[in-house]
Amino acid sequence: MSGLRGLALLSTLAKVVHGARHSQGRQAATEPVSLSQATGGVCSAAVEDSTALPDAAARRLRGLTDCSCSGDFSLLGDDEACGDGSQTEFRSTELTAKGCQCVANKGCPTVETVPDFNLTDFISARWFVQQQMVTRFLPTENNFCVTAGYEIKDTPSFPWRYTITVMNSARVGSVDGEKTGGDLCAYKPGEDPARLGVAPCFVPPVASGPYWVLAYSETEGYALISGGQPTIATPTGCRMEAQTNDSGLWIFTREALPRAGLVETVRDLAVSQGFDLSVLNDVTHEGCSGPGYDVSA
Numbered sequence: 148m149s150g151l152r153g154l155a156l157l158s159t160l161a162k163v164v165h166g167a168r169h170s171q172g173r174q175a176a177t178e179p180v181s182l183s184q185a186t187g188g189v190c191s192a193a194v195e196d197s198t199a200l201p202d203a204a205a206r207r208l209r210g211l212t213d214c215s216c217s218g219d220f221s222l223l224g225d226d227e228a229c230g231d232g233s234q235t236e237f238r239s240t241e242l243t244a245k246g247c248q249c250v251a252n253k254g255c256p257t258v259e260t261v262p263d264f265n266l267t268d269f270i271s272a273r274w275f276v277q278q279q280m281v282t283r284f285l286p287t288e289n290n291f292c293v294t295a296g297y298e299i300k301d302t303p304s305f306p307w308r309y310t311i312t313v314m315n316s317a318r319v320g321s322v323d324g325e326k327t328g329g330d331l332c333a334y335k336p337g338e339d340p341a342r343l344g345v346a347p348c349f350v351p352p353v354a355s356g357p358y359w360v361l362a363y364s365e366t367e368g369y370a371l372i373s374g375g376q377p378t379i380a381t382p383t384g385c386r387m388e389a390q391t392n393d394s395g396l397w398i399f400t401r402e403a404l405p406r407a408g409l410v411e412t413v414r415d416l417a418v419s420q421g422f423d424l425s426v427l428n429d430v431t432h433e434g435c436s437g438p439g440y441d442v443s444a
């Protein structure tokens with residue numbers, strides 16, 4: 148009997164061991180994926196190499212951005228949903244199958260102004276704006292017949308002692324639209340004559356915005372103007388925010404309708420300084436009339 152009891156005991160132990168192994172295998176097979184793994188997978192499925200933001204699942208339920216490009220990378224793609232190159236965070240539900248990518252940002256090198264700049268020559272004639280960036284006071288609907296002129300004041304203005312009058316003009320909506328613009332004031336805040344400060348004439352100089360001449364050729368008839376140092380790195384270059392001060396990028400020519408290739412020449416100069424040219428919009432001059440356009444003017 149003792150032998151039979153021993154065999155029975157061995158059989159029972161074998162069943163227990165087998166049951167335990169089967170239970171462990173079933174538990175491993177049904178182990179749930181962690182929340183962070185799930186949310187990260189959703190992000191990378193929408194945009195490769197993106198990662199989940201903290202509390203991504205909760206953010207997604209609230210309709211907030213739940214994913215982000217990592218490090219010095221930003222979204223870029225042909226689809227409008229991919230943004231303008233400055234966006235890093237996104238909603239995974241909006242970018243699935245849109246072809247967006249996380250692309251490395253280019254740096255923001257320190258821009259350089261024109262050496263040995265001659266302000267007198269620069270302001271000697273009217274400038275025609277061929278391309279410009281949107282700023283708070285320069286919407287795209289004003290991109291018609293845009294000109295800029297400058298005059299040295301006989302005496303510095305009171306009380307802020309501005310030394311230059313800036314005369315801007317544009318049309319709203321079309322070449323026959325309402326005229327907009329007006330006079331601003333400028334001064335030279337430092338030793339560099341290619342770096343001016345510009346503001347409404349009633350505003351003190353401390354509140355003026357930078358206005359830097361980065362490229363200029365009187366012979367070729369062009370100028371590249373920046374509203375200061377760009378600081379927003381994107382995959383296509385460096386840009387500024389569309390605000391009042393520390394904002395703006397302009398391509399000037401002496402002729403309303405410049406020779407072929409001249410604007411592209413200035414655009415190349417802007418690229419060499421690290422600018423993102425996607426912010427530039429064309430200005431229409433064909434069909435404009437008035438000072439600077441009429442031969443008799």
